[in-house]
Amino acid sequence: MLRLPLGSLLAVATAIGSAAPAGAGERLPPRPERSEAERDEHLKQLRAWYEAPPANWPKPVLDSEVDHRELGLVPKVSHPEDNPADPAKVALGKQLFFDPRLSGSGQIACASCHDPDLGWADGRTTSFGHNRRKLRRNSPSILNSGHRKALFWDGRAGSLEEQAAAVLNNQDEMHSADEVLVENLAAIPEYVESFKRLFDVKEPGIEQVAKAIAAFERTVVSRGTRFDSFLRGRHKALSDQELAGLHLFRTDARCLNCHNGPLLTDDKFHAIGLGMYGRKGEDLGRYAVTGRTEDLGAFRTPSLRDVDRTRPYMHSGLFDMDEILRLYNAGMPTERRRATDTRDIPPPKKSPLIKPLGLNKQDLADLAAFLGTLTESNSRVSPPRLPAGL
Amino acid sequence: MLRLPLGSLLAVATAIGSAAPAGAGERLPPRPERSEAERDEHLKQLRAWYEAPPANWPKPVLDSEVDHRELGLVPKVSHPEDNPADPAKVALGKQLFFDPRLSGSGQIACASCHDPDLGWADGRTTSFGHNRRKLRRNSPSILNSGHRKALFWDGRAGSLEEQAAAVLNNQDEMHSADEVLVENLAAIPEYVESFKRLFDVKEPGIEQVAKAIAAFERTVVSRGTRFDSFLRGRHKALSDQELAGLHLFRTDARCLNCHNGPLLTDDKFHAIGLGMYGRKGEDLGRYAVTGRTEDLGAFRTPSLRDVDRTRPYMHSGLFDMDEILRLYNAGMPTERRRATDTRDIPPPKKSPLIKPLGLNKQDLADLAAFLGTLTESNSRVSPPRLPAGL
8 A cells, every 4th residue: 555566567567558458479478598508608609709899799789770889988078169178167067066055945956866876866766856846757867968969858958058057947946047046156255256267257147057067067977887897808897697698788689779889878769668658647758849749758768877876767767677678578568549538649659679579587687787787886976065155 | 086985995994994903813814615516515405494494594693692583574563652553644644754844944855865766765875954964874764663662873762753853853954843843734724634633733743743754654664575585485585695695694794693683683782893983974873872982983783674775884874785795794994093082082892793704705795695685676655645735
């Protein structure tokens, strides 16, 4: 009674399936498990293949429309021309990122939903905003966000500056506004001084605040995971099982179709069947931004770096890792119109990249093990000293 | 530069060790690893032993002063006479637990630091309070807290009612007060009505609020873990490795000395060397409550139920699981006085229950695997509907 099993695979499968049973025969039975001897042989083969440079790795399984973007080390971030990098600006941005005085209530900082202790997200199903209002979506990590083309799950911001300003201005989120910020910041002499020096403004507003925060966010980058060590040639960094997971990730599990490149994301939008079309919690995703039918129920592919630290998963935050792997394996739900739904919005069309996989238990465990190598070992970011008010 | 490795074992060991090197020879070298054949034999033996009822399990390693309290299923919680259980009271308590209007800012609910999504804790090193002030200690989970004798890391509250009232009244935490609560609650007709019916008061204050919250908290109990399944006789619920970890937990790793009984805690206070005596972050723990020298640096033994979900660990929140296991294995730091420290407070005396263990890598992996069986599978608690204000 107390606990609702909303997050369980079963609940979602039932919720979606009861109205729209996925076509019978769509699922694949799990492929046979390898015998112990076959697995040993397979693992030996994988070692030989993957201890070569990535360019010589086995060909990935990619659908024809997908570019081959191999996994790799995260490159250096580039700063936009109209907001160049500058250590003083980054330091100011870090203070602002952790300072609740940017919010209307004086209680919510950027770091409230993007906390370094929680993988620069907040660990919650969906975040809480002003007056602890339950927001609609799961907080995405800001790790490596300086590399992303589009921000928010629906990509409605084209830069970190735009994203920060949107959250500050959102009355359900930080509940700020230019006037609130101007007034609050004017009472903090150290900030006034910094903004004057860095931006040549007497009264800092959302524009300058967002620039400083974005400059800081571009410094929040991966330092290196066990998988990165492996990529750098320290091949012992991955166990045999993790290597088996890497191979599956690139081949039979079809993950590389969307989770590719150094950040393990294509930075594109895909409908994968979890938009809860016509049901409680319906979220049509990118469609609300573009109005294009092909964007119905589509969400931005998340990066998988630090994935073990950024649970729960998906835009709704309703899933844990084992559930997500089982859902992908089953080919994800197919959303269909309910008889009672007379709206003009067609059901989201599931991406053709999503197909039932027929992986067995060992495969799923191998995949989860590989994903574990993408999370950095623990490190701590202390909140900075914040300047005193008047 | 951006990230401080405060949490790493090395940093703490260095920080404490540089002033007070632990006596040379105190550490034990890791014991030899078992050969594959020996391990197979050992695991077979463990199966035979542990598939018997717990009363017939191998004798645990317990120091003479420790009672034998075996691990087991969590019993039913009992409610105090002056705050009997009542479904309506529990339902009200749940609303209050999630309602930020109990706080001075209107932004912080009990659930802000004790979120079901985060194992009823907050996943942060230390929690944030009013005005997002960084608090001193890591937020403990409230799971099964109805069974605990003492609340808070230093045990300064003797009941959940007392604990809830203390957090509401604390000006650095919820920043409330009887007057604030009376005024805020009076504006919410549904609450006024409920308190009138349940407590026969016209103006509900902290006392009634705390009672309702405590009644709800007593319903937040373990539903059953894989280890519980094992205890109930479903012996396949634990893998061989997990069983090896259970055996270590009860024997050579000496965990059962403090982490015993159904909740895997003795509900006592122990100084284990992490009080940061004489250093930044010093926390003398229970001593501040009792003033007794033997309580210097002592903290309440946490329950290990849901331990995988309640990282980071210890009162300071500075550690992850691998670090804690390595610290225990090394016998924990011995805190000594620095030459420059002229205070009247002697260094905390480490509990004699803490001894270097000499466990090897396989042992530590086995232990971690066993601890993983103490966490419940994912379940979600939705925040309740909150009543509207006037």
